[in-house]
Amino acid sequence: QKEVEQNSGPLSVPEGAIASLNCTYSDRVSQSFFWYRQYSGKSPELIMSIYSNGDKEDGRFTAQLNKASQYVSLLIRDSQPSDSATYLCAVGVSASKIIFGSGTRLSIRP
Amino acid sequence: SAVISQKPSRDICQRGTSLTIQCQVDSQVTMMFWYRQQPGQSLTLIATANQGSEATYESGFVIDKFPISRPNLTFSTLTVSNMSPEDSSIYLCSVGGGGAGETQYFGPGTRLLVL
Numbered sequence: 001q002k003e004v005e006q007n008s009g010p011l012s013v014p015e016g017a018i019a020s021l022n023c024t025y026s027d028r029v030s031q032s033f034f035w036y037r038q039y040s041g042k043s044p045e046l047i048m049s050i051y052s053n054g055d056k057e058d059g060r061f062t063a064q065l066n067k068a069s070q071y072v073s074l075l076i077r078d079s080q081p082s083d084s085a086t087y088l089c090a091v092g093v094s095a096s097k098i099i100f101g102s103g104t105r106l107s108i109r110p
Numbered sequence: 111s112a113v114i115s116q117k118p119s120r121d122i123c124q125r126g127t128s129l130t131i132q133c134q135v136d137s138q139v140t141m142m143f144w145y146r147q148q149p150g151q152s153l154t155l156i157a158t159a160n161q162g163s164e165a166t167y168e169s170g171f172v173i174d175k176f177p178i179s180r181p182n183l184t185f186s187t188l189t190v191s192n193m194s195p196e197d198s199s200i201y202l203c204s205v206g207g208g209g210a211g212e213t214q215y216f217g218p219g220t221r222l223l224v225l
Contacts, residue, residue: 034213043202043216044153046111088152090214096141096206098214102152 002027002093006101013108019076021104023089026070032092033065035074037085038103044088048074079108112137112205114217122223123193130189131220133203138183140206143214144176147200156201159186193224 003026013019021035032051036044048063050056050072056063062075072091076083089101113136123129133142144156157165157178165178180186190197200221206214 032212043200043219046213046215049213092212096158096212097155099155100153 002091002099004089004091004099004101006087006089006104008102009105009107011104011106013079013106015079015081015108015110017079019079019083019106019108021074021076021087021089021106023072023074023101024070025072025089025091027091027093028067028070030091030093032098033063033072034090034092034098035061035063035072036088036090036100038088039085047087076106081108081110084108111213111215112139114203114205114215116201116203116217116220118220119218120221120223122225125194125224127193128189128191129193129222130187131201131203133186133188133217135184135205140183142180142186143204143206144178144186144188145202145204145216147202147219149199153202156188190222193222195224198222198224 005024034049035047037047038044050063050065060077064073084107086103086105088103090098092098115134117132142159145153147153155168156171157167159165159178159180161180177189200219202219204214204216206212
């Protein structure tokens with residue numbers, strides 16, 4: 001069974017620090033990877049997508065992908081209290097189908 | 111990205127009844143998806159809804175319990191039938207481009223409580 005694993009947290013990070021969120025996946029042939037942010041009571045919103053090995057930066061967010069290790073991560077620089085949310089890692093496993101990890105709760109403490 | 115709306119946004123229902131959830135997109139999309147998110151849990155795909163064909167259901171979900179319609183490229187409905195308290199959940203529709211692992215965007219969700 002194809003799986004996406006995340007540490008459920010909560011991960012507590014001081015304001016201004018770097019938050020590091022990690023995800024591993026089981027399907028070696030997966031080619032697309034996504035990070036979603038979900039605030040309590042809201043629906044998931046896309047933060048980043050990444051398809052190639054290496055780093056992809058977008059503002060304060062950096063996604064890192066290592067297909068050999070089946071590992072994808074999200075770094076949040078200069079963490080803000082507004083970054084406190086649940087972060088969902090998602091992996092494309094077939095045409096159009098993606099599966100989600102259980103999410104990591106991130107708390108930014110002032 | 112597409113603008114997605116869902117109706118109703120929330121509902122409280124009695125066990126044994128059915129609820130139909132609507133999902134409307136502001137542009138034509140090939141693929142629409144229905145997910146369930148139970149309290150404190152991640153998203154579980156219920157089915158993929160394609161226009162002009164039967165929905166494709168994931169393991170553990172059946173058409174009799176979750177009938178889906180997809181009459182055109184901008185609209186879909188999910189019905190939760192013969193509800194029980196275990197169906198209390200958030201139901202989300204999403205849209206994607208249809209390419210391999212292509213990004214999905216989510217509607218605001220329908221929060222359902224079954225008493």
